[in-house]
Amino acid sequence: xxxxxxxxxxxxxxxxxxxxxxxxxxxxxxxxxxxxxxxxxxxxxxxxxxxxxxxxxxxxxxxxxxxxxxxxxxxxxxxxxxxxxxxxxxxxxxxxxxxxxxxxxxxxxxxxxxxxxxxxxxxxxxxxxxxxxxxxxxxxxxxxxxxxxxxxxxxxxxxxxxxxxxxxxxxxxxxxxxxxxxxx
Numbered sequence: 001x002x003x004x005x006x007x008x009x010x011x012x013x014x015x016x017x018x019x020x021x022x023x024x025x026x027x028x029x030x031x032x033x034x035x036x037x038x039x040x041x042x043x044x045x046x047x048x049x050x051x052x053x054x055x056x057x058x059x060x061x062x063x064x065x066x067x068x069x070x071x072x073x074x075x076x077x078x079x080x081x082x083x084x085x086x087x088x089x090x091x092x093x094x095x096x097x098x099x100x101x102x103x104x105x106x107x108x109x110x111x112x113x114x115x116x117x118x119x120x121x122x123x124x125x126x127x128x129x130x131x132x133x134x135x136x137x138x139x140x141x142x143x144x145x146x147x148x149x150x151x152x153x154x155x156x157x158x159x160x161x162x163x164x165x166x167x168x169x170x171x172x173x174x175x176x177x178x179x180x181x182x183x184x
Contacts, residue, residue: 005048009035010153012168016049017131018154021072022167029150036065042120050111051101051123060120067095067124071131075154078135079145092128092135099125148172 005011013019023035023045036042039056042064046053053060070088077084101112101122114122134156135143142157146167155167166172 003044005044008041009045009048010168010171011048012170013153013155014158015130015134015154015156017071017127017134018075018156018167019049020045020127021068021075022153023068024072025153026150027072028152036061036068046120046123051114051126053114053119053123056120060124063095064120064124066091067128071127071135072154074131074135075143076145076152078140078143079154084135092131095121095124096128096132097125099123099129101126146172 010022010025011019013022025033025035036045039058039061042061043053043056046056070091073088074084074092098118099122100115100118104111104113112122112126134140139156139158142162144155144157144164146153146155147165148167148171151167151172153167153172155164157164
């Protein structure tokens with residue numbers, strides 16, 4: 001039985017690296033929900049994002065979770081005007097440098113070509129590079145943690161007034177609005 005990727009993962013974040021961090025959801029809640037529960041789930045997520053890694057091992061999953069958490073901790077530090085941990089920065093830079101993916105234009109769409117020898121490492125390199133570009137780029141002051149109940153997910157606030165509060169209006173924003181309506 002094939003699972004529907006949109007039922008398993010939140011795919012609505014505009015920033016690829018932050019979409020990856022959302023594979024652990026409800027981070028500020030009582031029971032965070034791990035969505036990368038096995039190598040098949042990582043493979044599913046990578047394929048859904050155009051990073052078609054064929055074979056994913058338990059070691060690949062461990063490496064992916066380590067990268068995901070480093071990206072999240074760095075992003076959260078930036079969101080709260082704190083200095084990111086140097087170990088997390090080293091992890092991010094190491095994974096980015098190890099990747100050998102090449103950008104490719106296919107059928108008028110930008111994508112990635114992964115090597116046959118290290119496809120998952122290449123995919124993780126793409127994610128790490130995407131994180132570096134956003135975490136160290138000109139819009140880093142617009143990185144925020146979601147204020148939705150239990151969420152704390154990362155997002156890039158692209159609103160004109162830089163006053164966005166939720167990672168997604170369709171999920172966290174609606175939850176807050178529904179709670180307000182129920183309380184009035």
